[in-house]
Amino acid sequence: MAKSTKIEVDMxxxxxxxxxxxxxxxxxxxxxxxxxxGVSDRQTDNYIAxxxxxxRADWEVDRRSFTAEILAQLASIQxxxxxxxxxxxxxxxxxxxxxxxxxxx
Numbered sequence: 001m002a003k004s005t006k007i008e009v010d011m012x013x014x015x016x017x018x019x020x021x022x023x024x025x026x027x028x029x030x031x032x033x034x035x036x037x038g039v040s041d042r043q044t045d046n047y048i049a050x051x052x053x054x055x056r057a058d059w060e061v062d063r064r065s066f067t068a069e070i071l072a073q074l075a076s077i078q079x080x081x082x083x084x085x086x087x088x089x090x091x092x093x094x095x096x097x098x099x100x101x102x103x104x105x
């Protein structure tokens with residue numbers, strides 16, 4: 001089999017990262033990689049290692065920035081919930097935002 005290009009490897013690593021994020025275990029990923037790309041277990045383990053590095057890098061964020069992102073997402077969900085009349089979800093967002101902001105500690 002021909003050597004994969006950098007673009008192919010990057011696409012495979014991203015696919016493996018999505019599989020991991022969705023709860024796939026090594027045996028499932030090995031089976032997928034064998035069927036889809038015809039690669040060995042060893043090569044799949046390399047993809048898994050790179051995918052884990054990618055996932056770890058995604059979560060190496062400043063705590064304050066991450067808190068702000070969560071609060072913004074909750075505000076957006078709350079706004080949509082109010083528009084659709086789903087007040088229990090809106091209230092849940094308010095409560096969760098208060099917890100994230102540590103207002104009751």
